[in-house]
Amino acid sequence: MDCKRAKELILLDYADGVLKGHALGELESHLVSCSSCRGLAESVMSAGKLLRSAARADAPQFVWNRIRSEISELPERSGFMETLSERIRRGLHHLRPAIMATATIIVLVFVLATARLVSYMSYTAALSAREDVINMISLNGEELAGEKYDIGTSAETFFL
Amino acid sequence: MREIARETIELAAGGDIAAFEDIYKAFSSTVYTVALGVTRNAQDAEEAAQDVFVKVYRNLKDFRFGSSFGTWVYRITMNTAINIYRSKARHRAFGMADYAEVKDNIPDPHDTTKEEVERHHTAESVDRILDKMSPEHRLCITLREIEGLDYKEMAGILRIPLNTVRSRLKRARAAMAACAKEGLDHGL
Numbered sequence: 050m051d052c053k054r055a056k057e058l059i060l061l062d063y064a065d066g067v068l069k070g071h072a073l074g075e076l077e078s079h080l081v082s083c084s085s086c087r088g089l090a091e092s093v094m095s096a097g098k099l100l101r102s103a104a105r106a107d108a109p110q111f112v113w114n115r116i117r118s119e120i121s122e123l124p125e126r127s128g129f130m131e132t133l134s135e136r137i138r139r140g141l142h143h144l145r146p147a148i149m150a151t152a153t154i155i156v157l158v159f160v161l162a163t164a165r166l167v168s169y170m171s172y173t174a175a176l177s178a179r180e181d182v183i184n185m186i187s188l189n190g191e192e193l194a195g196e197k198y199d200i201g202t203s204a205e206t207f208f209l
Numbered sequence: 210m211r212e213i214a215r216e217t218i219e220l221a222a223g224g225d226i227a228a229f230e231d232i233y234k235a236f237s238s239t240v241y242t243v244a245l246g247v248t249r250n251a252q253d254a255e256e257a258a259q260d261v262f263v264k265v266y267r268n269l270k271d272f273r274f275g276s277s278f279g280t281w282v283y284r285i286t287m288n289t290a291i292n293i294y295r296s297k298a299r300h301r302a303f304g305m306a307d308y309a310e311v312k313d314n315i316p317d318p319h320d321t322t323k324e325e326v327e328r329h330h331t332a333e334s335v336d337r338i339l340d341k342m343s344p345e346h347r348l349c350i351t352l353r354e355i356e357g358l359d360y361k362e363m364a365g366i367l368r369i370p371l372n373t374v375r376s377r378l379k380r381a382r383a384a385m386a387a388c389a390k391e392g393l394d395h396g397l
Contacts, residue, residue: 092386096388097382100335103332107241108237108258112258112259
């Protein structure tokens with residue numbers, strides 16, 4: 050086992066006490082031969098043990114007294130005394146899914162309307178092109194057979 | 210991780226102070242320990258604990274039970290403590306921790322003089338290690354070593370993937386080991 054792998058194991062699985070079997074044996078063999086990794090293992094284990102043995106601290110009693118005093122001064126949590134801003138805030142929070150859905154619908158409508166507008170503009174551009182073709186033919190003064198604007202050419206099929 | 214009955218939370222959310230006191234009793238030690246671990250200052254930890262429970266009370270009605278209540282409280286504690294630490298650190302010229310002093314104030318009916326001396330020595334050693342670490346590393350170490358949370362719980366609180374928890378804890382433990390070694394080298 051190299052030192053990089055050994056350090057990784059020391060700082061995680063070994064320190065957590067979950068390193069077992071072959072991996073533990075390999076690490077322990079490495080620790081016998083490597084003083085640097087052995088030093089790290091000793092420091093991690095002793096510091097971890099020290100921290101775990103330290104008692105969890107309790108907040109002094111006056112902290113609860115202050116909290117109680119502060120929350121007692123807050124607006125009533127229900128009934129008519131509840132402030133308008135609190136109601137609006139809570140209402141908005143509850144309506145969040147509906148607001149999101151509405152926003153999504155608005156975006157979709159906008160996208161669809163834009164697509165429709167683009168499509169309409171393409172259509173009007175095509176109509177305009179058709180009129181241009183007809184005008185061009187009229188300007189040439191040619192007599193059209195049958196339908197007035199049915200010129201029956203491949204150009205008409207292409208443009209119209 | 211500590212948890213509390215849903216009906217207690219619902220009662221407290223409706224303004225029942227007695228129910229909220231039950232929540233406080235269940236979580237005050239956790240909140241204070243984590244706040245002290247991050248800020249390393251008793252006054253700041255007291256201020257953080259007060260802020261945390263007022264925030265919890267104000268937001269109880271919005272708690273959706275979609276996640277663990279304990280995780281929610283831990284997150285509020287972590288953010289509040291780090292914010293207080295950062296805002297106070299700039300203005301504080303001296304005096305890191307009075308963590309040992311706080312430990313001395315914990316009443317223990319079974320205390321004997323020898324045990325008191327050992328406890329004082331332990332608290333001093335813990336101080337020396339934690340005081341030299343960054344608040345982020347201290348938070349990691351406090352959650353894992355003092356609070357005894359597993360990686361999954363830490364990932365939920367810190368909102369990071371499990372692999373990131375492992376890499377952060379690895380760095381924090383390396384820093385912890387360096388601080389512990391430094392203390393030994395100086396004969397502390």
